[in-house]
Amino acid sequence: MKMNPFDSPFRVSLGSAVFFLGLVAFRSLSPFVIGASTGAAVVGFRVFLDSLTGEMSTSESLLTHLPAAGYYISFSMMAAAVRFRQRMAAPIRAGTVGAALDFLANACELGIRYGMGEPFSFSGQTIIVLWLFAILRSFCVIGVYNMWVTKHVRSLAEARKQELERLMMVSSGLYEEMFYLQKSMALMEDMTRKSYDLYSQLIERKHVEPRVALELAEHIHETKKDMQRIFAGLSKLIGRQSVRGRVPIAELCAMVIRANEKYASLSGKTIAFSYNGHIDLMTDQLYPLLSVLNNLVSNAVEAIEKAGDVTLHARLRGSELIIEVEDTGPGIAADDIAWIFQPGFTTKYDRRGNPSTGIGLTHARDIAQTLGGHLQLVKSEPGQTVFRLAVPTARLLQDTPSAAEMFSDRNADRQGNAVI
Helix, strand or coil: CEECCCCCCCCEECHHHHHHHHHHHCCCCCHHHHHHHHHHHHHHHHHHHHHHHCCCCHHHHHHHHHHHHHHHHHHHHHHHHCCHHHHCCCHHHHHHHHHHHHHHHHHHHHHHHHHCCCCCCCCHHHHHHHHHHHHHHHHHHHHHHHHHHHHHHHHHHHHHHHHHHHHHHHHHHHHHHHHHHHHHHHHHHHHHHHHHHHHHHHHCCCCCCHHHHHHHHHHHHHHHHHHHHHHHHHHHHHCCCCCCCCEEHHHHHHHHHHHHHHHHHHCCCEEEEEEECCCCCEECCHHHHHHHHHHHHHHHHHHCCCEEEEEEEEEEECCEEEEEEEECCCCCCCCCHHHCCCCCCCCCECCCCCECCCCHHHHHHHHHHHCCCEEEEEEEECCEEEEEEEEEHHHHCCCCCCHHHHHHHHHHHHHHHHHC
16 A cells, blocks of 8 residues: 655655564664664665666666665664664554654655755645544554553463462462371381380380381371372372482482471571582482481481581592581580480480480481491581591492382282182
8 A cells, every 4th residue: 555645756655564563673773773674685676676667777777766765774774763662662652752763764864855956846745644544553563562562462461371370379289298297207216206105115025015016107108108199299290200310419418408498497597509520420229318318317417406517528538439418517525525426315405305216327327338338527627517428339339129019029928819
C-alpha cells in the first residue's frame, strides 16, 4: 500500500512500518546500521524492478530512488538522538514521538529531492497527508510491538506461575518428609540407647529379656519403613535415581562438607569448611566412607563452640588413601584421649542432661577396620584436632554389591533357611 502525494517518485507507504518495527524490536543492532541497511535494500530493490521493466536506465533509476535512503537513514539517526527505544515504556508518548520522527524523515527525503532538482507541488493538504500517514504508521507499530511484549510477559508470568506451583508442591512434600525424619531421629536415638544398654548387660553377663531384642527389631523395622517412605518421596520430588557406580574421593568429601554445612547452620555456628586434595581415585565404597567421615566432621562441628574451621585433607601414601579431618575446636582433654574409642565413653550431653551413647567413634573405627584400614587421633590441642583415616586403595577399588543385590541375596537366604 502506497501513495504518491506529489505526482513524483516520492511515496509514503505502510512498508515503512516494517522498518519502524525493526528499529524498536532489534535492540542488539545499532539504529544507524538498521537505517543504512534498510535504505540500501530499498534503493537496490527499486532499481532492480526498474531494470526489469526497462522504463529507465540504471543510472537514472539510481538517481531517482537514492533520496529514499535519506528517509531511513535520517529516521534512524533522529531515533538514536532522542533515545527512542527508551521511550517504549510509555506507548502514547512513544507513538507521538514516532509520528514526529516519521514526518521529519519524510521532510528530509523531500528536501533531498528538492535539492536534486525534482519538481513537485507542495501545499497544506500535503502536510496533513504526511502527518496522517506518520500517525498511522507510528501508532500501528507501537500497538503491534506492545501486543508482542504483552504476550511475551504473559508467557513469562505463566512459566513463573508453573514454577511457583512446582516449588510449592516440593515445599509441601519436604515439609511432610520432615515429620517422618523427626520421628525417625527420635526413634533411632532411643534405639541407640537401648542397644548400648543391651550390649552392656550382655558384657556383664546379666539376664536379658528376649522381649528387649524383639522391641529393638520392631523399632528398626519401623525406622526402615519410614526411611523407605522418605526416600521414595524425595526421589519423586528431586527426580533422581540412586547413586550407582564409582564416586571420586573429592566428590565424596564435597558431599560430607555440604551435609555438615547445613548441620552447622542449623546449630547456629559459623564454620568454614574446605577440602584440600588432588587425587585421581574413585571408589564404590560410598556408604562406609560416608559413615566414617560424617561422624568425624559432625564431631568437629559439635566441638567448635561458635566459629571455626574444618578442613578435609586427602592424599595417597604408598598403597593407602589418607583422609585427615582437622578442626580448630578446643581439643580433647589429655585424660580423655585414651578412652575416646571405648564404647560408651562420651563428653556430650543434650539439653535435658542425657549423655550421648558414646559409640560414634567406636563405630567409625570398626568400619575403618572392616575396610582393612585404621582410624586414629593424630593430634589434639587447643585450636587443632586431627583425626586420620587410612584405607588400602586396593579395598576401595573392589566392587561392592548394590542394595538391590544385597536385598535379593538376603531374601534368598531367608527362603533357603525356611526350606531347611
